[in-house]
Amino acid sequence: MxxxxxxxxxxxxxxxxxxxxxxxxxxxxxxxxxxxxxxxxxxxxxxxxxxxxxxxxxxxxxxxxxxxxxxxxxxxxxxxLGPAAAEAEWEPKGGLVVATTEETAAPLQGFAKAHRDVGIRAEPITLDEVASREPWLTRKLTAAIHYPEDAQLQxxxxxxxxxxxxxxxxxxxxxxxxxxxxxxxxxxxxxxxxxxxxxxxxxxxxxxxxxxxxxxxxxxxxxxxxLPRRGLVLVTAPLPPGTVQHKVYDADYVGAVASGDAELQTSTVVESTRAGTVLIGSSRQRAGFDETIRFDVLRELARKAAALFPVLANVPVMRAYGGFRPYTPDxxxxxxxxxxxxxxxxxxxxxxxxxxxxxxxxxxxxxxxxxxxxxxxxxxxxxxxxxxxxxxxx
Missing domain, CATH: 3.50.50.60 (FAD/NAD(P)-binding domain)
Incomplete structure (x- = not known):
């Protein structure tokens, strides 16, 4: 050229x-x-x-x-380009944010209200509605917010x-x-x-x-x-369609995203892919470009995911991967x-x-x-x- x-x-x-x-x-x-x-x-x-x-x-x-x-x-x-050359597996599946303790329920509801005040669709739903949307999700919840605008692509x-x-x-x-x-x-x-x-x-x-x-x-x-901020993700074997239907995460994920702490933080995030695998995260740590896959972190991610979706407890993990995210102080x-x-x-x-x-x-x-x-x-x-x-x- x-x-x-x-x-x-x-x-x-x-x-x-x-x-x-x-x-x-x-x-x-x-x-x-x-x-x-x-x-x-x-x-x-x-x-x-x-x-x-x-x-x-x-x-x-x-x-x-x-x-x-x-x-x-x-x-x-x-x-x-034509459909074959422009496939990105776009899925407007929506998100489900849940609280699993009394301490996190009120902050989650307050966060959702702040979203509604600026025009975001943040819909409180009952535990019965949660069960209809995510049948395999734990019933040990104290609050749930549905975000229809959340989406996923490959x-x-x-x-x-x-x-x-x-x-x-x-x-x-x-x-x-x-x-x-x-x-x-x-x-x-x-x-x-x-x-x-x-x-x-x-x-x-x-x-x-x-x-x-x-x-x-x-x-x-x-x-x-x-600066680089390291994260790890687990990938399960393929599961039947509908096992996990939304991006589902515990309310503590929002705090981890906004934190500037350099030390390791984990929060529960579970979502499926079009191939049927389930992605389990997430972790955050500022450790330079150290590529070490820490098994204690993977165990923590697996433990938290199984608490949120008990059906995952006996599902085999195919692989784990890590990467570096570009972090700014603000x-x-x-x-x-x-x-x-x-x-x-x-x-x-x-x-x-x-x-x-x-x-x-x-x-x-x-x-x-x-x-x-x-x-x-x-x-x-x-x-x-x-x-x-x-x-x-x-």
Whole structure:
């Protein structure tokens, strides 16, 4: 291809969504990744597209925009690429958040009311209604909230579909190329991206390196506070259809998501896939890039899942996997151009919500890049906010 207008560093679902939206806007896009496309954080994700786990504020606004955009975007790509090339296993299955103790019931109900106050469908349901929706769920519950807007997709399929659209529009995707910085021109702006395979001239670079985004930004001379946060997931053998019908999680999951604690935290999350397997999470720990699979964590996840769904107690586990999520200290993504380095853009810091937020992130970044009116207010996600970047010029 000719010199690209934009190089996207990172072929996970966020980078793929940015590349798709930029190519849709008519830009020539090159996507680079240190490994295979969608083989990092995206491959270790559960495919959640959630509004239920976010408190009212900027991230929830972005999540709602992304929840609207995902089915529209997938429909557009099916029309453009054909159904076979644009299958992402989209399932608007809804979510069920439950309290299992008296102490967590009132906070869950208060959280749901706060959601309803901003227009989210958060429907309290009786225990009899819970039994009709999830027959295998424990009856030892103190409260339950149904979130019809929660959905799920297959993250690797979603990312590869987005990248297929980039290729179809004349862009390029190159795996096995690690970005190591940028070259600036005489005016101080980005002139090329530097990689372990040489330089690629371009007018702009999008840092979508996920957990490695902080390191890449530092290599570019514009550091941002993005750190890896490790998580583990169990996968069961396939179960009969209907064993788990929603994304079901204990109310303590919301607190774990919002926590900045570096130490290990586990909370109960159970959901099925179209293949019939059940995904069991979740854990969070800031341990650098340590890839150790801790069996004590896996046992804790299994124990909690079996308490929520007793039917899982004797179900074999096929495998476990782990991954690193890009964490920021204020729990908000970083989306936009870096004011310290013209031509360097960031789309990272989504932690465990990147799959759900990707569609709106790509759309927002492309709108900012092309100067169009943005779908959501980009100010909360700006690079120069105190929690993320230091020594940023006003």
């Amino acid at each position: 000719r010199h690209p207008d934009v190089v996207v560093a990172g072929a996970g679902v966020v980078g793929a969504a940015c590349a798709e939206a930029l190519s849709r806007a008519g830009l020539r896009v090159l996507v680079l990744d240190r490994g295979a496309p969608a083989s990092g954080t995206t491959a270790a994700g559960e495919g959640n597209v959630l509004v239920s786990d976010k408190e009212p504020g900027p991230e929830l606004v972005l999540a709602r925009a992304s929840r609207r955009r995902w089915p529209e975007l997938l429909a557009e790509l099916r029309e453009e 993250p690797v399929l979603a990312a590869t579909t987005l990248l297929a659209a980039v290729r179809a529009r004349g862009g390029e995707v190159r795996p096995g190329v690690r970005a190591v910085g940028v070259r600036r021109g005489e005016n101080g702006a980005v002139q090329a991206i530097r990689t372990d395979r040489g330089e690629f001239p371009c007018a702009a670079v999008v840092n979508a390196c996920g957990p490695w985004a902080g390191a890449f930004a530092a290599d570019c001379g514009a550091p941002i506070a993005v 729990h908000l993504p970083v989306i936009g151009e870096d004011p310290r380095l013209p031509g360097l853009w960031h789309a990272t810091g989504h932690e465990g919500a990147g799959i759900g937020l990707a569609a709106a992130t790509g759309q927002l970044l492309a709108e900012l890049f092309t100067g169009r009116e943005s779908t959501v207010d980009a100010t909360p996600f700006r690079v120069g906010r105190p929690a993320v970047a230091e020594e940023v010029r006003a």
